[in-house]
Every structure is written in structure tokens, then in C-alpha cells.
Amino acid sequence: MEEKYVNASIAWTQQFCRINSFLGAGKREAVFLAGKILKESCDANVTVYDADTEEPYIIAAKTCENPKFQLLLEGHLDVVSPEGMEHPFDAEIKDGILYGRGSVDMKGGCGSMLAAFVNACQKPLEGDLYLMFSTDEEYAGEEIKKALEKDYLPKVDFALIAEPTGGTMATAHKGEAWIDVEFFGKSAHSSMPHMGKNAIYMATAFLQKLQAYLPELEQMAHPLYGAPTMSVGVMEGGSTPNVVPPYAKMTIDLRYLPGQKSELFLQKLQELAAACKVEDPDFSVKITKTGEWNDVCTDREGAIFLRIWQAASKALGKDVELTVMTGWGEGGFMNLYGIPVVYFGPGENGMSHRPEEQIHVDEIKKVALAYEQIINEVCGMKRNTLEEVLKQTGIMMADGAMATELERMGCDLNDSLWSAKVLAEQPELIGKVHRSYFEAGADCGITASYQATIDGFCKRGYTEAEAEELIRRSVDIMVKEREDWWQAEGKDAGRAYPLVCASVGPYGAYLADGSEYHGNYGVSKEDLRNFHKRRMELLWDAGADLFAVETIPCLDEALVAAELTQEMNAACWISFSCKNETEISDGTKIADCAKALEAFECVKAIGINCTAPHFVASLIKEIKNNSTKPIIVYPNSGEEYDPVTKTWHGNKDGKCYCDFAAEWIAAGAKIVGGCCRTTPDNIREVAELARKK
Known part of the structure; x- marks a missing residue:
């Protein structure tokens, strides 16, 4: 998730919490604020229903053709009375805690959902995503039912409700019914009570x-849900002490277990009334169910639920605890329509x-990221594919060097993080470089994550959470620049919609000792796997179209990257650094590497980068003879790199880059770009050449 949306989850929560949405005017204000944010921040279809009433509700939809999944994010913006609170709507944050009415129930959750929804709308999805905020949950919950009855919302595949669950996931709650038991007697003067029939006495007997009977309910107890309950919450009867009361009423709150029916307990109440009638022939009663709010029971072993739970667990870095909610929520009405639902929210x-209602702001952020992960899992980002771009372009243009352009802008990259340090210090410069390559003709952009690793950032004093955010940021920057360029220029110029390629540099790049040029790390494949796994997950979940696994000096590391890509159902290209016309940097034949990767369907192209350009034509031939996959080449400019001083020296080849590129295309390269010391001008020249063919 883009950092601005993570932070917006707090800002938007504060804005909601400053509104007194206990009152009708405040409910309208809160809904219209949500609508304003949505319309200004994304391209979703936004509709406010019952807009001219004091209880409007809002639905936003981001849909696509042939959706593979439909997901609903749902919350409520109404609150209970602020009575007893000193400053209920100040929404002040102190020491990381936001105070105020509605902060936890559930404007914090609504802030998380709004941020995740808006963030998701920035990218094409393969599923339909809906967001609904109601304003009647605290006393009725009818709006969600109305939305489903009138088809304002479809019968989605799954729903998340932002009730505060402390980061746990509640899969069930009891059903609720209110039952009136009315007693009918006969009035008389209290001095002659025998002339009347006392309805209060009837109520007492009942x-x-x-x-x-109540202890019998314990015998129905379920290990997860507990026992059903019945509680008399209201008693009415009599008007004045000197009149025998002819009428009395009690209201019973029934909470029944998932899978039970309220009729079971209504029948029991009728049996109790019948027993009273046997003892008192004048006993007269009427039992009426006045309201019912259905139970929720989502299958914890269901395939869809497990995907939702695993995605949330992945985002939070631990298995999310499964719980049962003690109260009732709007999922009960969703359940009536066959929609599986879970309650999962911050606070x-x-x-x-x-x-003293309050919520930790970090919880709002964490759950926003969990919602993002869930959206990505089930609705997926519609990812561009290498095959689609290559089909449209014939010869696909990759971009050129990132570090060269950053240095030209004045950045000092003599650092163990190399260009990754600019992600933290001046991310806008990275965006400028990406944009310059799209403008020059690149059909794909490679993110500034080559040397961006969790271990590397942590060694420089960043926290693990900060490191992960910086890695995600590398993709966010690229996605934004692609979209801005596409809207401003690309789509009207007949260009292909560019790929976002997440750079996965070798283990040696993290070591920053030049070992990416020989590959003799002295570590096991399991060590390599552990090193790459989390970074690759972060890059993929952030929205990359494929991994650019690049400058790989040894086959073992390439195989690890391919295996991880396959496990993630992702896609990649793998390019090797090579030391001569036939061998990669550790001495393995490039032909053997091509053979070994041929079986991986997830590997969409094989090739060479960060290599002297005069070796490339021969290397293309070796790959072509041993693989059917497209060949990608993006060598260096021809200058030689000194890994000790981190400097470049001389162009010993004496041939212009575009002339080399013509040879590579003739030899069979389908994707051509540039690595170290190449520039947008190089890419522009090669793009013009390629598009003439």
C-alpha cells in the first residue's frame, strides 16, 4: 500500500471521529465526507442512498469485466450516545492513541477500509470490490438488508466487517430475537382485588x-459458541397503585446459537405459558417475536475463508486468532443472503x-495493510503480462540504468544500499527516472529494489517494518509513474501498457562487496531462499507484474528464485551476469542455465544483464540453442566497473550501443534494454531501431 494511504487511514479516521454521528445531521455529514474522499481519491462508482434522510448510507464499487471474485468491505459510521464523555468529538491523538466516541466502534475500522479500498482502486483488479458504510447499525442494521434486497449490492462471494476484534477474526456470533410476552387481566379497584385479574401476578408466575427453565440452556452449550441465553430486559405493568393492573408486558432478549432457530425457544415459551394456564385458568398471554437478527457461522475449513485468513495472517506476520463475537453485527443479515462473512477490525x-473509548493508531494502519493483502488475494491486481506486451510490440524495450541517472541528478550512491538509499531519502527522484524511460520508449520499468533488502536496511538502522515499507515503496513509485505517463501520453500514442518489473538483485548485491560478479557466496540454497523470500513477497503483493531477477552470478540462486516465483504463482524473468561469451560469472555454462530453467513455466524469459556488450551476441546464441523462452538482454554500456571503488572506467568496445542492439535483435533477442551506465538516450535510440523492424 502506498504510504500516503497508510497515513490517510489515520487522517480519515480522525475526520470521521470529529463528527457527531449519533445525531441525524452528523450521520449525513459522515456519509458525505466518505463520498467526498472517495470521489477525490479514486475512480470507483460512488452512490449515496437515502441521501435526503437523516440516515443515508454509501456504496462504492470498483468493478471489472468477468470478475473472478466479489468482495465487500462493510462498516458503520453511526455511534452511540456520547453522554458521559468530556470531549467526545475532539479526536485527539496522544502517545499514539486516538480518543473519542466512535474511535473503536467503528470509525477506526472504517478508516482502515477506506484506505485499503482507495489504494486498491489505483490498480486494475481481476475481481469486483465493494465498500459500504451504514449509519443505522447501532440500533437497527436495516440498511445492509435494504441494500441487498434492492440489489444495490450483489450477493458477493465474501464480506469483511470492520467490527473491533483486536486483530482477531470472528467467524460467528449468536442470533438475536426480541420477544414480547403480554399478559391480559381485568382491572378492579385495589380495595377489591378479588374482583379483578392481576396481569402483573400472571407475569410473575410466568x-x-x-x-x-434457564439452567436447561446450559445443556445446549457449544464448545465455541457457548450456551444460548434468554434475559428479561424490560418489564411494564400497572398505571397507579389503586388499580389492579389489567395489562403487563415483558420483553425477552434471546441469543440463540448458530444453526438454531428462534422458533425452538418460542415454542418453549408457549409451553411455559401453557403450564401457567393449568395452574391458573384465568391466565391469558400473547407471545410475539418483534424483531430478529440472524446468526453468523462461517466455515473455518472453507476454501475461501482459508484464503482470507491466510492473507490476513501473512500481512500481520502471525496466524490470526479465530474467535467468536459476543454481540451481534450486520453480518447476520448478510448471512440471510448466503454471504459468508467474518468480523475483522482494529481496536x-x-x-x-x-x-474512555480509544484506539491505537498503529492498529488502524496494520489492519489497513491486512485488508490490502486480502483484496490482493481474492480480487487480485490485474497484472500485465510479458506475453501480452511482447505480442503487441514484437521487440519489447526494457529501461536503462537507474543509478546512472540518480548520480546525474546529484545523488551520492557510494553506499552499501546503492540506489536503494534514495527510496528513503529522495523517492521523487526515482519517479523522475522511471518517467524519463517511459518517455524514451521503454515498455517496462525495473523498480529501484535491486539492493533493497530487509537485512540491508536493518543494518543501516531502519526497523524491519520500515524496511518492508521501503521495499513496497519501490513498486508504488513505479506503478504511479506508469499510470501518470499512460494517462498523459502512452495510451494516445499507441504504445503498449508497460510492465512493472520488480528488481530482485542477487545475494551478492546485499553483501556490497562485488560478489555478485563471481557468485561464490559460501551459503546454502536454504540460506538464499530465506534471504529472498520475504522481499519477493513484498514486491509481488505491492503490485509488480513480474520479477526481474537480475545480475544472477550462479545457477543455484537462479533456481531458488524460480522456485519461489513458482510457489507464489507469480512470474519472472531471470538474467545472468556473464564473464565471457559462454559462461555466467561463476563459470557455469549459460547453456546449462537455459536448460535448467526451461521447465519452469513461471520463468517467462531468460537472458543476460550487467555484462560487457561484446559478449552478448554469442550468449544469445547459447540460450537460443537450449531454450524456447524469449531472450532478454540489457548489458552495460561497455565501460568496466571497479567493485572496490564503485566507479566505472572507459568504453573499451568502441561501438555505439544502438549498433550492438541491432546485432542482439538479429541474433534473436526479443527484449532489449540497458544496465549500468546506459541512459534514456540509449533506450530512445534502440526503441526507434526496434520499432522500424
Whole structure:
């Protein structure tokens, strides 16, 4: 998720919390604020329903053709009374804690959802994504039912509700019903009670039998859900002490287990009434169910749920605890329509409705990232493919050197992080470089993550969370620049929609000792796997179209990258650094590398980068003779690199880059770009050459 949206989850939560949405005018203000944010931040279809009432609700939809999944994010913006709170709508943040009415129930969750939704709308999706905020949950919950009844929302494949669950995932809650039990007697003067029939006495007799029955409910207890409950919450009866009351009423709150029906308990109440009638022939009663809110019970072993749970666990870095919600939520009505649902949101439920209501802002951010991961898992980002771009272009142009352009802009890259340090210090410069290559003719851009590793950032004093954010940022920058360029120029120029290629540099780049040019690391394949895995997950989840696994000096590392890509159902190209016309840097024959990678369907191209250009034509021939995959080449400019001083010296080849590129294309290269010391001008010249063919 782009950092600006992570931070926006807090800012938007604060804005919601400053609105008194206990009142009708505040509900309208909160809904219209959500609409304003959505319309200004994304291209979703946004509709406010019942806009002219004091209880409007909003639905936003980001849809696509032939969706593979439909996901609903749902929350409520109404709150309970702020009575007893000193400053209920100041929304002040102190020491990382946001205070105020609605902060935990559930405007914090709404802020997380809004950020995840807006972020998702910045990229094409392969599923339909919906967002709904209601304003009647605290007392009715009818709006979600109305939206489904009137087809304002489709019957989605799954729904997430942002109830505060402390980062756990609640898969079930009891159903609820309110039952009125009315008693009918006969009035008389209290001085002659025998002339009347006291309805309160009837209620008392019934209540005694009900209390005697309640222990039986414990026998129905479920190991997860507990026992059903019945509680008398309201008693009415009598008007004045000197009149025998002719009418009394009690209201029972029934909470029944998932899978049970309220009718079971209504029948039992009728049996208790019948027993009262046997003892008192004048006993008269009417039992009526006045409201019902259905249970939720989502299958924890279901395939869809497991994908949702695993995605959330991945985002939070631990297995999300599965729980049962004690109260009721709008998922009960969704369940009526066959929609599986879970409750998953930031904040502790125990803080709901309290005078000191509060939420940790870090929880809002973490859950926003978890929502993003879930969206990516089930709706997926519609990823551009190398095959599609290559089909459109014939010869696909890769970009050129990142570090060369950053140095030209004044960046000092004599650092163990190399160009990755600019991700933290001046990310806007990276964006400028990407844009310059798209303008020069590149059909794909390679992110500035070559030397961006968790271990590398942590060694420089960054926290692990900061390191992960910087790695994600490398993709976010590229995605933004691609979209800006496409809208401003690319789509009207007949160009291919560019690929976002996430650079995965070798282990040796992290060591920053030049070992990426010989590959003799002295570590196991498992060590390499552990080193690359998390970084690759972050890059893929951030929205890369494929991995640019590049400057690989040894076959073992290439195989590790291919295996990880395959496990992630992702795609990559793998390019090797080579020391001569036939061998990669550690001495392995490039022909053997091509043979070994041929079986990996996820490897979309094989090739060479960061290599002297005069070796490339021969290397292309070796690959072509041993692989059917497209060949990618993006060598250095021809200058030689000194890994000790981190400097470049002389162009010993004496031939212009474009002339070399013509040879590579003639030899069979399908993707051509540049590596160290190449520039947008080089890419422009080669692009013009390629597009003449």
C-alpha cells in the first residue's frame, strides 16, 4: 500500500471521529465526507442512498469485466450516545492513541477500509470490490438488508466487517430475537382485588417458570459458541397503585446459537405459558417475536475463508486468532443472503461505548495493510503480462540504468544500499527516472529494489517494518509513474501498457562487496531462499507484474528464485551476469542455465544483464540453442566497473550501443534494454531501431 494511504487511514479516521454521528445531521455529514474522499481519491462508482434522510448510507464499487471474485468491505459510521464523555468529538491523538466516541466502534475500522479500498482502486483488479458504510447499525442494521434486497449490492462471494476484534477474526456470533410476552387481566379497584385479574401476578408466575427453565440452556452449550441465553430486559405493568393492573408486558432478549432457530425457544415459551394456564385458568398471554437478527457461522475449513485468513495472517506476520463475537453485527443479515462473512477490525471490542473509548493508531494502519493483502488475494491486481506486451510490440524495450541517472541528478550512491538509499531519502527522484524511460520508449520499468533488502536496511538502522515499507515503496513509485505517463501520453500514442518489473538483485548485491560478479557466496540454497523470500513477497503483493531477477552470478540462486516465483504463482524473468561469451560469472555454462530453467513455466524469459556488450551476441546464441523462452538482454554500456571503488572506467568496445542492439535483435533477442551506465538516450535510440523492424 502506498504510504500516503497508510497515513490517510489515520487522517480519515480522525475526520470521521470529529463528527457527531449519533445525531441525524452528523450521520449525513459522515456519509458525505466518505463520498467526498472517495470521489477525490479514486475512480470507483460512488452512490449515496437515502441521501435526503437523516440516515443515508454509501456504496462504492470498483468493478471489472468477468470478475473472478466479489468482495465487500462493510462498516458503520453511526455511534452511540456520547453522554458521559468530556470531549467526545475532539479526536485527539496522544502517545499514539486516538480518543473519542466512535474511535473503536467503528470509525477506526472504517478508516482502515477506506484506505485499503482507495489504494486498491489505483490498480486494475481481476475481481469486483465493494465498500459500504451504514449509519443505522447501532440500533437497527436495516440498511445492509435494504441494500441487498434492492440489489444495490450483489450477493458477493465474501464480506469483511470492520467490527473491533483486536486483530482477531470472528467467524460467528449468536442470533438475536426480541420477544414480547403480554399478559391480559381485568382491572378492579385495589380495595377489591378479588374482583379483578392481576396481569402483573400472571407475569410473575410466568417469570418464575422462565427462571426455572434457564439452567436447561446450559445443556445446549457449544464448545465455541457457548450456551444460548434468554434475559428479561424490560418489564411494564400497572398505571397507579389503586388499580389492579389489567395489562403487563415483558420483553425477552434471546441469543440463540448458530444453526438454531428462534422458533425452538418460542415454542418453549408457549409451553411455559401453557403450564401457567393449568395452574391458573384465568391466565391469558400473547407471545410475539418483534424483531430478529440472524446468526453468523462461517466455515473455518472453507476454501475461501482459508484464503482470507491466510492473507490476513501473512500481512500481520502471525496466524490470526479465530474467535467468536459476543454481540451481534450486520453480518447476520448478510448471512440471510448466503454471504459468508467474518468480523475483522482494529481496536479492542471492550472499548466500545465506554466514556474512555480509544484506539491505537498503529492498529488502524496494520489492519489497513491486512485488508490490502486480502483484496490482493481474492480480487487480485490485474497484472500485465510479458506475453501480452511482447505480442503487441514484437521487440519489447526494457529501461536503462537507474543509478546512472540518480548520480546525474546529484545523488551520492557510494553506499552499501546503492540506489536503494534514495527510496528513503529522495523517492521523487526515482519517479523522475522511471518517467524519463517511459518517455524514451521503454515498455517496462525495473523498480529501484535491486539492493533493497530487509537485512540491508536493518543494518543501516531502519526497523524491519520500515524496511518492508521501503521495499513496497519501490513498486508504488513505479506503478504511479506508469499510470501518470499512460494517462498523459502512452495510451494516445499507441504504445503498449508497460510492465512493472520488480528488481530482485542477487545475494551478492546485499553483501556490497562485488560478489555478485563471481557468485561464490559460501551459503546454502536454504540460506538464499530465506534471504529472498520475504522481499519477493513484498514486491509481488505491492503490485509488480513480474520479477526481474537480475545480475544472477550462479545457477543455484537462479533456481531458488524460480522456485519461489513458482510457489507464489507469480512470474519472472531471470538474467545472468556473464564473464565471457559462454559462461555466467561463476563459470557455469549459460547453456546449462537455459536448460535448467526451461521447465519452469513461471520463468517467462531468460537472458543476460550487467555484462560487457561484446559478449552478448554469442550468449544469445547459447540460450537460443537450449531454450524456447524469449531472450532478454540489457548489458552495460561497455565501460568496466571497479567493485572496490564503485566507479566505472572507459568504453573499451568502441561501438555505439544502438549498433550492438541491432546485432542482439538479429541474433534473436526479443527484449532489449540497458544496465549500468546506459541512459534514456540509449533506450530512445534502440526503441526507434526496434520499432522500424
